[in-house]
Amino acid sequence: MAFFVMVVAAAEVVVGLSIIVAIFRTRRSASVDDVNLLKN
Amino acid sequence: MNHVSTALLQALSDTGKTSTGEAVLFWCLAPIMVLAGIGLLVVKKAVHAALLVITIMISLAILYIAQGAVFLGMVQVVVYTGAVMMLFLFVLMLVGVDGSDSLVETIRGQRWIALLAGIGLACVLVGVVLKAVYSPQGFTAVAVDNNPQGIAQILFGHYVFAFEVVGALLVTAALGALVLTHRQRLTPRVGQKERADARVAAGAILTPLPAPGVYARHNAMDVPALGPDGQPLDISVPRVLRIRGQEADAQEFAARIDRVLAGGSAGRGQAVRQHPGELRDGCDGGQPVSLSTISCWRRFLFSLGATTVLLRRNAIIVFMGVELMLNATNLTLVTFARIHGDLTGQ
Numbered sequence: 001m002a003f004f005v006m007v008v009a010a011a012e013v014v015v016g017l018s019i020i021v022a023i024f025r026t027r028r029s030a031s032v033d034d035v036n037l038l039k040n
Numbered sequence: 041m042n043h044v045s046t047a048l049l050q051a052l053s054d055t056g057k058t059s060t061g062e063a064v065l066f067w068c069l070a071p072i073m074v075l076a077g078i079g080l081l082v083v084k085k086a087v088h089a090a091l092l093v094i095t096i097m098i099s100l101a102i103l104y105i106a107q108g109a110v111f112l113g114m115v116q117v118v119v120y121t122g123a124v125m126m127l128f129l130f131v132l133m134l135v136g137v138d139g140s141d142s143l144v145e146t147i148r149g150q151r152w153i154a155l156l157a158g159i160g161l162a163c164v165l166v167g168v169v170l171k172a173v174y175s176p177q178g179f180t181a182v183a184v185d186n187n188p189q190g191i192a193q194i195l196f197g198h199y200v201f202a203f204e205v206v207g208a209l210l211v212t213a214a215l216g217a218l219v220l221t222h223r224q225r226l227t228p229r230v231g232q233k234e235r236a237d238a239r240v241a242a243g244a245i246l247t248p249l250p251a252p253g254v255y256a257r258h259n260a261m262d263v264p265a266l267g268p269d270g271q272p273l274d275i276s277v278p279r280v281l282r283i284r285g286q287e288a289d290a291q292e293f294a295a296r297i298d299r300v301l302a303g304g305s306a307g308r309g310q311a312v313r314q315h316p317g318e319l320r321d322g323c324d325g326g327q328p329v330s331l332s333t334i335s336c337w338r339r340f341l342f343s344l345g346a347t348t349v350l351l352r353r354n355a356i357i358v359f360m361g362v363e364l365m366l367n368a369t370n371l372t373l374v375t376f377a378r379i380h381g382d383l384t385g386q
Contacts, residue, residue, distance in 0.1 A: 009366040013124050017127060
């Protein structure tokens with residue numbers, strides 16, 4: 001089970017970090033507070 | 041929370057299999073890990089947080105190996121400290137190392153709510169572990185020749201479909217990362233030909249630069265060469281000397297040549313040597329983390345990770361918190377696998 005958790009964690013890190021990089025490219029910030037596109 | 045951990049160790053030693061050395065190892069590593077986890081909550085810079093998480097990962101790997109999960113321990117070192125945390129550091133370098141966290145609360149009372157939720161989660165998890173029923177046989181040695189072989193039998197035997205699915209998940213994640221970070225080129229690619237064309241169009245010198253001292257009366261590096269018209273060529277002096285201001289002055293040198301031609305003795309030009317500025321202080325002083333209460337329970341790590349996710353604003357540090365939670369889960373899985381004498385947990 002621990003191996004599967006590890007693989008899922010690795011996949012999550014890869015996707016999450018690439019999302020962060022993509023957000024940073026468009027918004028020039030990696031802060032969670034600045035990501036408020038869904039808020040009016 | 042201490043007595044919980046003691047209870048677990050006691051439960052293990054009731055079956056007479058846990059050595060005191062392992063207990064000492066655990067009690068050395070657990071405070072380190074918990075301190076590093078608390079540090080993840082309080083340090084300002086994301087790089088320091090990454091280093092703390094690496095500390096936790098390595099300690100976890102040691103604990104895995106001590107619990108007999110040799111293969112998982114090595115995989116932990118390779119995958120987490122080698123790949124995942126390096127990925128974190130690379131992204132930190134891309135996104136900007138100096139971006140420190142803002143401490144302004146956007147949601148009122150968010151900090152206290154997060155702390156409360158973290159403590160509550162810790163209490164719930166400790167309660168669950170306290171009420172857990174350990175298998176009657178206690179810690180048993182796994183009846184396989186060695187750890188990697190047993191894990192291979194389980195992975196490729198009983199869980200082969202899950203294994204394939206997980207592999208597909210990894211491939212999908214890699215492709216997703218490629219798609220997410222791909223950027224369409226807005227300008228034409230600048231290659232060698234384009235650069236050369238631009239240089240010619242800008243009127244730069246296409247031939248090699250003249251060597252210093254050519255046709256002059258002196259061939260030192262700081263003496264400019266003389267052109268066909270007898271005028272000194274500044275570009276013949278190496279660029280470094282020009283930037284440092286160590287070249288011989290062209291006008292002065294022309295005058296010296298005249299004096300030489302007139303039969304006088306030319307004085308050796310004195311190069312101005314600039315001393316580099318005073319050494320800058322390179323260290324930025326990491327802040328040490330000290331906390332009075334040390335509670336050593338691995339579930340505490342999980343709640344620390346959860347609190348990190350709730351508290352921190354830097355998205356990268358939030359991800360480190362998620363990693364912490366997953367790793368605490370892994371440690372629990374390994375421990376219970378050992379208690380039940382079953383490799384499936386690994």
